Amino acid sequence: SQTIHQWPATLVQPVGSPLSLECTVEGTSNPNLYWYRQAAGRGLQLLFYSVGIGQISSEVPQNLSASRPQDRQFILSSKKLLLSDSGFYLCAYSPGGTQYFGPGTRLLVL
């Protein structure tokens, strides 16, 4: 069966610190992968998507970056966090059409 994992589940980081969030998918090959952010009380904002290893498309300008070093691994990074980076970060995969979400990482930047 297909599963998606994200870690950590929660994270509290000071402004200016680096960030690395990881997402892995099991049970499927060559999925499309997505990073979303959901600010409190707001909709899902697509940050990055990937159709294959090393292929990353950025949807909005920001101080975040993404990488896909392996077929089923997707990483979201930042060199220096801003207060506005706080939110609920969701990874999703699409084996063919429907997107399925991971459990998410709640990030609080202080």
Place this chain on the structure above:
Amino acid sequence: GQNIDQPTEMTATEGAIVQINCTYQTSGFNGLFWYQQHAGEAPTFLSYNVLDGLEEKGRFSSFLSRSKGYSYLLLKELQMKDSASYLCAVRGLNTDKLIFGTGTRLQVFP
């Protein structure tokens, strides 16, 4: 431009029926998705419509009219556990990317 509209909040009584509407204006259309998101959790997939008409899945049904840019999610025999946000999302042509509405927060009262 691309726009998806949903009511912000709705309330209903346990055992009742509720209809959550979604209207969309997109440059291309290749399917409409409904997701359920409980507070603090990730969205979970509920339904997918690409052709006009009603798709029924247990207590939940979803309807689509492509000519009107309109969909609704119908929840029957409401239960307390149905209290959640319901997200409408549209997929464009030649892509797996989704555009999400801001969601409808449904509160079910006893």
